[in-house]
Amino acid sequence: MKILAATLMLALLAGCATGPTGPQYDHTYTAKGQSSRARFLVLHYTVGDKPSSLATLTQQEVSAHYLVTDDPRPVIYNLVDEKNAAWHAGNSSWKNFTQLNNSSIGIEIVNPGWKDTPNGRVYAPFPQSQIDALIPLVRDIVTRHHIAPENVLGHSDIAPQRKQDPGPMFPWRQLAAAGLVTWPDANRVVALYPIFQTQLPDVAWFQKKLHTWGYGLVESGVLDEQTRTVLSAFQMKYRPANIDGMPDVQTAALLEALTNPRGPLPPVPAAPVMTAPVLPPPAQPAPPVEPAQPTPPAQPTPLPTTPPDSPTVIPATPPVPVQQ
Numbered sequence: 001m002k003i004l005a006a007t008l009m010l011a012l013l014a015g016c017a018t019g020p021t022g023p024q025y026d027h028t029y030t031a032k033g034q035s036s037r038a039r040f041l042v043l044h045y046t047v048g049d050k051p052s053s054l055a056t057l058t059q060q061e062v063s064a065h066y067l068v069t070d071d072p073r074p075v076i077y078n079l080v081d082e083k084n085a086a087w088h089a090g091n092s093s094w095k096n097f098t099q100l101n102n103s104s105i106g107i108e109i110v111n112p113g114w115k116d117t118p119n120g121r122v123y124a125p126f127p128q129s130q131i132d133a134l135i136p137l138v139r140d141i142v143t144r145h146h147i148a149p150e151n152v153l154g155h156s157d158i159a160p161q162r163k164q165d166p167g168p169m170f171p172w173r174q175l176a177a178a179g180l181v182t183w184p185d186a187n188r189v190v191a192l193y194p195i196f197q198t199q200l201p202d203v204a205w206f207q208k209k210l211h212t213w214g215y216g217l218v219e220s221g222v223l224d225e226q227t228r229t230v231l232s233a234f235q236m237k238y239r240p241a242n243i244d245g246m247p248d249v250q251t252a253a254l255l256e257a258l259t260n261p262r263g264p265l266p267p268v269p270a271a272p273v274m275t276a277p278v279l280p281p282p283a284q285p286a287p288p289v290e291p292a293q294p295t296p297p298a299q300p301t302p303l304p305t306t307p308p309d310s311p312t313v314i315p316a317t318p319p320v321p322v323q324q
């Protein structure tokens, strides 16, 4: 005891040379007004196997808070502290937020992604054991950070022009069934079908709905490439059987049910979407030199699937992604 007291006395005499040298913090009080920096949860696939995914996410600049492996009993690696930003989102936006690394938690899921085959692009499935491991992780994160279901997103939602992950094989529906993702009500979708079958909304309607829901796109009023890519991203999540990026009845019904879940059903749009262009009146024809041949009746023209002024054909498959 005497030795201890002597040691303490020596320390005091030495001006606390052995004590902390930085600022001293008093944690007596905690502010009521604070919130998590994380407003979004973003899901990815890694485009690689477990070793390559681990190497990339720990040794390179790209990172994520969590990595869920594809082992028979999947491992959940916590690679970045949730208090810090991981570098997973890149150039991204959702609603009024941009550069979502700063406001999100990122989960990478080991999955090889897609490959092009003679029969088209084939995406790799996610083992059910992996999804069974993922769902409690998502639930834990959204609960602790109070992340709303509409803010549980794919990389393809927040960077649709660059990214396709987690792709159309990712079972968003299972996350929705677990209450973790906002999902269009099936009965409402059915009720909307006849309305949109009578008249498909125009491209501007699709763009406004997608933009309001959160997707970054320019409301150009035409079915341009960026719009088809965003439509494809939406379809990958809510209608993965067909991700061709075309506006159609089912996509319209899903989008309306998602963005207007409880209000009155919309009226049938007054004007057709895919109308023929309004042409100026023809110039006064010159008087015929010879008796005019009777004009054959015009063939009924099928409604074009794209507006006449839309840009050139876009491949049915989304553009090639940049590797993770």
Ligand SMILES: [Zn+2]
Pocket (backbone or CB within 6 Å): 043, 044, 045, 088, 155, 163, 165, 324
């Ligand atoms: Zn990604």
